[in-house]
Amino acid sequence: MPVHLTKSMFEENLNTKFWLLDEGSETYAMDLIELTNGYSTPRQEQFSLRFRGDRNKIFPQRIYPMKHDSIGDFDLFLVPIGRDDTGTFYEAVFNRLVQVQDQVQVQDQVHSQ
Numbered sequence: 001m002p003v004h005l006t007k008s009m010f011e012e013n014l015n016t017k018f019w020l021l022d023e024g025s026e027t028y029a030m031d032l033i034e035l036t037n038g039y040s041t042p043r044q045e046q047f048s049l050r051f052r053g054d055r056n057k058i059f060p061q062r063i064y065p066m067k068h069d070s071i072g073d074f075d076l077f078l079v080p081i082g083r084d085d086t087g088t089f090y091e092a093v094f095n096r097l098v099q100v101q102d103q104v105q106v107q108d109q110v111h112s113q
Contacts, residue, residue, distance in 0.1 A: 004099070005071070005074060005094070006045075007035070007037075007045055007047045007094070009070075009071055010032065010035055010047075010049055011035055012070070013032060013068060013070055013071060014032055014033075014034075014035055015031065015032065015033065016031070016032060016068070016069075016070075017029050017030070017031060017068075017069075018030045018031070018032055018051065018066055018067065018068045019066065019067040019068070020053070020059065020064050020065075020066055020078075021064065021065040021066070021067065022059075022064075027067070028053060028054060028057060028059075029053070029054070030051040030052065030053045030066075030090070031051060031052045031053075031087075032049060032050075032051055033050055033051065033052050034049070034050035035047060035048070035049055035050075036048045036049075036050070038093075038094075038095070042098065043097060043098055044095070044096070044097055044098060045094065045095075045096055045097075045098050046093075046094065046095045046096075047093075047094050048091055048092065048093045048094065049091065049092045049093075049094075050081075050089060050090070050091055051078070051089065051090045051091075051092070052086060052087040052088070052089055052090075053087055053088050053089075053090060054087060054088065055083060055084075055085070055086065055087045055088055057088065058080055058083070058088050059078065059080065059088075059090070060080070061077075061078065061079045061080065062077070062078070063075050063076065063077045063078075064076055064077075064078055076092050077092060077093075078090040078091070078092055079091050079092075
């Protein structure tokens with residue numbers, strides 16, 4: 001069953017390791033280093049994630065199976081956005097309609113801004 005991903009799930013796991021599973025079933029460590037808020041409303045949630053992976057490995061833009069100790073298994077569309085001495089950077093952008101169970105949480109976030 002697919003994991004229902006929310007912004008709060010990633011906020012709680014900022015600066016932790018995620019694991020990208022390559023087509024050859026190899027796993028690669030990816031650190032979640034940044035979460036940026038977008039424009040959210042009570043019905044819509046927008047945010048982006050920035051990951052840092054190995055500097056010597058660049059994964060092309062596509063959907064990858066991911067794993068995390070707390071979140072579990074899920075798929076994520078990653079785009080390589082840069083590279084420096086510390087690693088290769090990837091971005092995942094979320095722009096989704098909020099489900100009923102999430103609306104209270106997003107409304108609280110919108111009102112606190």
